[in-house]
Amino acid sequence: MSDDAELLERIRGGATDDFAEIVRRHQTRVFAILHRYERDAHKVEDLAQETFVKAWRALGQFDGRAPFEHWLSRIAARVALDHLRKEKRRQNEIGLPELGDDVLDWLRSDDEKNELDARGAAELLELAMRELSPADRVVITMQELEGRSVKEIAGAMGASGVAVRVRAMRARAKLRRALEKIAKEKL
């Protein structure tokens, strides 16, 4: 089985069908990245398609200095950012999602042992992150949920490391305030 570099070389040489192998290798990761920003599975699939099509279009710009996976992750992050910007515009048209009882219990509780399940946590974060700008949301998601370094985030966002640090700090504070607001409204 050839590595990504060999496959990409063949694709650049005209073997378009080999791009399907690239998609198969990286699709799970791309779906995982995009699912952090969009919870609807059909929309995630559309965004994943958009990511791979954009990667195909920009293949000539991939210089191989970083692993292909990192380069593709950056494209996925930018696709997510564009998606969030579009969603932000029509955010007021759609209603707020209802939180489950388990989430409300967790918000009420001060018990450290009371843990929230993954679905409930994702629902609550989704609701709180609506208070953030799309760029703030991408920075917080990449840092806290994907565990990316400041350098990686800066690369994906086209910003400096300092700008990312400042944005992350402010975004975390905004997120905390949003969660407090939800706790007050829902309890």
Next chain:
Amino acid sequence: MNDRKLKQLFASARKATAPTPPADFAADVLRMIRHEPPAAPATISIFDQLNLWFPRLALAASAVIVLCLAADWGLAAVGVPSLSDGVSQLSAQWLLTPTGL
């Protein structure tokens, strides 16, 4: 919302499972890209463009200098005063007079 609770929230959200790509996802992507133009070549940065242009600019500048020297030599040969003659005249008339510098 304290730090501990925020960290707990992130830790739980990290465990959320993403949807599985459909079996024919790669084939769908391939169908889409078949309608796309071939991959574009890498875009050249401004520095790369300058690097490409620099040897040509240097050559053009050298050619202009050679042409000027040839023209000066040629004009001097047919009796037209050269640029340096003009400069000598100027300095003699203006700069080296008692009222000059």
